[in-house]
Amino acid sequence: MQAVYGYERSDDALPAAFRKSLQANIHSVKDLYLYLLLSIRDVANEVDTVSKIKASKHLPTQEDKNFSTKLLSNVFILNLNNDEEFLKALKKSDAPQNLDEAVKNHLYKLMVEAPEYIEYISSDTEFDLEEDRKIISAILNNILLSNDLFLEHIEEIFPSWEDDAEFVVGAVREVFKKSKESLKLHIGKNSVKGKILELSEFADKLFEKVIQSKEELTIDIEPYLKNWDLERIAVIDLIIMRMALTEFTDFPSIPLKVTMNEYIDIAKDYSSPKSKDFINGILDRMMKDMNNKGLIGKTGRGLNDK
Numbered sequence: 001m002q003a004v005y006g007y008e009r010s011d012d013a014l015p016a017a018f019r020k021s022l023q024a025n026i027h028s029v030k031d032l033y034l035y036l037l038l039s040i041r042d043v044a045n046e047v048d049t050v051s052k053i054k055a056s057k058h059l060p061t062q063e064d065k066n067f068s069t070k071l072l073s074n075v076f077i078l079n080l081n082n083d084e085e086f087l088k089a090l091k092k093s094d095a096p097q098n099l100d101e102a103v104k105n106h107l108y109k110l111m112v113e114a115p116e117y118i119e120y121i122s123s124d125t126e127f128d129l130e131e132d133r134k135i136i137s138a139i140l141n142n143i144l145l146s147n148d149l150f151l152e153h154i155e156e157i158f159p160s161w162e163d164d165a166e167f168v169v170g171a172v173r174e175v176f177k178k179s180k181e182s183l184k185l186h187i188g189k190n191s192v193k194g195k196i197l198e199l200s201e202f203a204d205k206l207f208e209k210v211i212q213s214k215e216e217l218t219i220d221i222e223p224y225l226k227n228w229d230l231e232r233i234a235v236i237d238l239i240i241m242r243m244a245l246t247e248f249t250d251f252p253s254i255p256l257k258v259t260m261n262e263y264i265d266i267a268k269d270y271s272s273p274k275s276k277d278f279i280n281g282i283l284d285r286m287m288k289d290m291n292n293k294g295l296i297g298k299t300g301r302g303l304n305d306k
Contacts, residue, residue: 001266003203004210004239019207025160026200031095032158033168037175038090039107039150040139041080042099046108047071068121074132076176079183086185096157103153111143129180136176145169167195202251209246210239217242224282236271237279244283248296256287256296 003022007015047069054064071077080086090097111117116138125131144150155161178184210217221241222230230238240263247259260283267275290296 001236001239001243001270003207004243005236007211008214008235008239015208015211019204022203022207023200026196026203028094028158028160029164029168029199030089030196031093032154032161032164033171034086034090034093035095035154035157036140036144036168036172037080037086038095038097039099039144039154040136041077042104043107043111043139043143044071044074044077045081046104050108070121070126071117071135073127074135075127075129075181076132076136076179076183079179083183083185086183089185100153103150106149107143107147110147111139114138114142116142133176137173140169140172140176205250206243206246209250210242213246214242217245220245221282221286224285234271234275237267237275240267240271240275240279241283244279245286248287248290252297256291260284260287 003018006021007013007018010018051067051069054060054067057064116135120131120135120138123131151161158164175184218230218238221238225233244259244263247254248256251259260280263283264276264280267279271279287296
């Protein structure tokens with residue numbers, strides 16, 4: 001939507017420039033995924049830094065001597081520090097290779113004061129997979145993702161964080177849920193990498209169809225506007241409707257219900273407060289008429305149901 005809007009509001013830019021920007025944003029999802037894993041690793045590794053500082057003191061206190069480095073033996077931290085696939089993917093990415101020092105120190109202080117962490121290092125168990133998994137989940141959910149400084153930091157590096165967070169955080173959680181002795185990074189063709197490729201192809205086709213068919217799609221929408229003049233409709237609202245109609249007719253594997261829900265959500269996030277109901281009403285009427293005329297050819301059971 002943003003790429004279509006940017007292209008249509010520009011005076012002389014070529015579609016290729018916006019297509020390139022769109023593809024760059026999509027591929028940044030993998031970098032964001034890797035950076036979130038790196039952030040967990042770097043906060044945990046601060047334990048090693050602090051441990052060495054305490055050990056180098058001329059007169060260490062009893063507290064210094066009792067300092068726990070248990071987190072460094074956590075199977076997930078060991079893997080994030082040593083897994084060749086992760087390190088190779090990180091090196092090839094455009095993501096920063098280390099977490100910002102100030103952000104890392106801030107998160108580390110929060111971590112060591114957290115009840116979950118205190119309970120973890122107080123436990124006598126060693127190399128307990130479920131215990132290791134539990135503390136990593138706590139660091140991710142209760143320290144990183146609950147902290148405004150970290151969220152501001154990650155949005156600064158990845159401007160699309162708000163749009164991509166749900167998918168990326170879900171993928172990171174899946175790593176810790178599925179991993180055991182080694183990391184299940186899911187960056188192969190059937191997981192993150194595969195989904196990004198699929199999304200890339202989908203976005204490219206949708207962008208091209210929506211800009212190429214602008215006049216035809218607008219003509220199709222106009223009879224359903226009732227008492228509204230076309231000139232009074234917000235540009236974003238028209239783009240949203242054109243995109244939805246394109247999915248109705250040119251993407252046979254996407255259920256109508258999915259298309260409707262997605263574009264209503266987009267309207268809620270990017271348009272005026274009343275746009276959601278306005279767009280929903282028009283798309284609903286158009287979808288029913290197009291279905292009756294056989295203009296929507298969805299393949300698969302239930303794909304034509306709203």
